[in-house]
Amino acid sequence: MWKNILAVLAGIVAGTVAIMIVEGFSHFLFPYPPGLDFADKEAMTAYMGSVPIAAKWMVILAWATGSFVAAIVTTLIAKTRQQHLALLVGAILMVFGILNMTSFPHPLWFWIVGIAVFIPFAWLGNFLLMRK
Numbered sequence: 001m002w003k004n005i006l007a008v009l010a011g012i013v014a015g016t017v018a019i020m021i022v023e024g025f026s027h028f029l030f031p032y033p034p035g036l037d038f039a040d041k042e043a044m045t046a047y048m049g050s051v052p053i054a055a056k057w058m059v060i061l062a063w064a065t066g067s068f069v070a071a072i073v074t075t076l077i078a079k080t081r082q083q084h085l086a087l088l089v090g091a092i093l094m095v096f097g098i099l100n101m102t103s104f105p106h107p108l109w110f111w112i113v114g115i116a117v118f119i120p121f122a123w124l125g126n127f128l129l130m131r132k
Helices: 002-029 041-050 054-076 084-103 110-130
Strands: none
Touching: 002 054, 002 084, 002 110, 054 110, 084 110
């Protein structure tokens, strides 16, 4: 049981780190405008409206990558129920993604695609590892 709990926690950490790396690369490619106040909701709404579509797709890629990595780490560490735990980690990361999307406006397509990537990529990470 403790090993499975550790697997879930390690998966969440690994997935979060993977998301941060891909999003960091995205911020390198698409830097924030100078002086952007992240606490100003109106400024963030205006900024989100001007973000290139490629930057939004980089966030989706980050979430998919994070969910995939999280599932692999969870599967490697878990003692039993690897698939269930990998999907649980994908669901937890999905909740984090939803919380992120509620913090400031996102287009409808982003909500749909953003929510849709977590579980399938967690499943894929587990499936590819368990297939061996």
